[in-house]
Amino acid sequence: MKFDDKVPIYYQIKNHLYHEMMTGQLAPGEKLPAVRQLAVDLTVNVNTVQRALGEMITEGIITSQRGKGNFVTTETPRITQLKEHLIMEQLERAYEQLHALNLSDEEIIASLKQYIAQRGQQDD
Amino acid sequence: MTNVLAINQVGYKHNFKTILHDVDLTLETGKIIGLLGENGAGKTTLMRLITGSAKGSGTIAVCGDTSTAHHKSHVSFTEQLRGFAASTRVDRVADFYRTVYPDFDGARFEEMVTFLQIDTSLKLAALSKGMKEKVIIALTLARQVNLYLLDEPFSGIDSMSRKRIISSILKWKPADATMVISDHYVSEIAPILDEVVIVKDQTVYAHKESDAIREEFGLSIEDYYESLYTETEGGADRD
Incomplete structure (x- = not known):
């Protein structure tokens, strides 16, 4: 992924994942790749991915299931809200x-x- | 223990010339740090002081241990493969590492050799610049330590090799270990850095979180770094 180095990277990772959700590449309820895998795929730091996912969990867009990983929320109104x-x-x-x-x-x-x-x- | 490195008032002189003075620097565990500065700014000297292969004034604690004799067991630093004859094969160098460092993980080394497409039967003299850097990365990261130091791993190598090296850092750096990467050209590695440390005027001139630079100043890491270098001596403060 190409980044704009003037914009915080965690913010760009969030936008990238939002975009994948909007376009259906990441469907509601789908499991996200592991944090380190995402870091390697996007060529960014693991800590930065962690920060982006942490904020998305707080926003309710992602749910974290202990020991299983992170999942896109199944609450479609939340996704519609995000799109708006x-x-x-x-x-x-x-x-x-x-x-x-x-x-x-x-x-x-x-x-x-x-x-x-x-x-x-x-x-x- | 959340700090992997604590440097306190460190100075270093060579032939009565000050290379570094009043260096204070604390690094937390689990980070990737960019050590930036012009050629000759003292980046390599700072790495040598951390490993204990150079001796200066002040104190350096690695994992809370201020005895520099113990630092080599906590720090992995492969300085340009010095000390090996040009006719040494890569696999013989790895054998040497295996013997000298109990924390050298042969299986990890083999994984990286495959990923970086290294031919271990080659002699050191036969390695291209990019291949030599890949060998250094594999040897450095195969050790299981708390602190990894990479001295300008990207200088003079092609972009494909650079991408592979960056990927291998992201894949193999242990989560709780910290890695310091020095460079005089930052834009290629900026997205993977948690923090940047800028060496200027023979000391640590600035130490900042990468995303904080982007958020507070709206600047790229490269622009921020250059802005510090173009400031006039004793020039105006930037707010």
């Missing part, structure tokens, strides 16, 4: 940057619609 949170985060960033260019809300909506329409044409 991630969408909001992306929108917030884009909105703030467009707003900083002095675009009004109407102009932002219009630009976004235009962008999606153009993108659709390019894909064809």
